[in-house]
Amino acid sequence: MEIVAFRPEHAQAFRLLNEAWISKHFTLEPKDREVLEDPQGKILDKGGRIFMAMDAGRPVGCVAMIRMADGGYEVAKMTVDETLRGSGLGRRLMQRCIDEGRALGAPRLYLETNSSLAPALALYRAMGFRELAGCDTDYARCDVWMERPL
Template sequence: MALKVIPFKHQYAERFRDLNLQWIEKHFVVEPKDSNLLESCEENIIKPGGHIFFAKYDDVIVGCFAFIKLNDKAYELGKMSVDAKYQGLQIGQKLLDFAINFAKNEGWQKLVLYSSTRLNTALHIYRKFGFKEVPMDADSQYKRSDIKMERSLEQI
C-alpha cells in the first residue's frame, strides 16, 4: 500500500470537511461545533496552534485527523476519518500511529479524544493504541460524545 501521511495544505480544506461530514452524517447529526471547525479549519484549528494531517493513498486523500490545541502540552485528537471506500485497509490505525509518534516528538504530555460508545470499531482501535477511558466532562462539546479517552505520552 502506497500510503503517506502529509500535513495540511489549503487545497485540501474541502476534503477535510467532506471526509468528516461523511462519517458524522452516517452515524449522527452535524452539530454547530462541527460546522465551525470543518468550514473554517485553518482559522479554528491551525491558527490557534493545531495541526491537520491527511492520509494519501496512491495520490488520493482518503483520510484525515486534527490536533486541536488544549494547551502547550495537551492536544485533542479529533476529526479523524477514513473514506468509506478505503475502510478495512488499516488506514485509521496508521494515522493513529503517526499521530502518537508526532505528539511524542513534539514533547506533548497527553492526547485527549471524545467519541461515542456507538463506534465500537473506533473504540477498539483507540484502546489498542493505549487510550484509556477517563471521566467525561460535565459540559460535553458534542451531543454524540459519551466517552472521553486519554493517552499519556510521558516517556517512562
C-alpha cells in the same frame, strides 16, 4: 498511500470526509461546522495539526490534533474513506498523532467519541487510550472520553 501535513488545498476534502461519516452516524453539530469550515483558523493557527491520508494524490482519510490548554492535543475529526476501512489506515493516522504529540512534547492525547463506534473504540484502546470520567463537551453525541499519556 502516504500521510501528509494539511495544505490549504485539502480543506474541501477534510470537510467532505468528515461530513460523510458524521452525517451517516449522527447529526452535524454547530461545533462540527465551525471547525470544518475553518480548519486553518480553528486548528492550525492555534498550534494544532491536521494530517491527510493520500492515495495516488486523492485524499482518503484525515485526522486533526487540536491544541489544548494543558499542552496536550485533542485527536479529532479522524476518518477514513468507507472503501478503506479495516485497511489499517486509521491506525497509521493515529500513530502519526502519537508521534507528532511526542515530538511536540505534549503530555497526552485526548479524544471524545461515542460508544456506538465499536471499531473506533477498539482502535483507540489498542493504541493505548484509556477511558476517563465524563467531561464538559461541545458535542451532544459524545458519551466516551479517553486519553493516552505520552
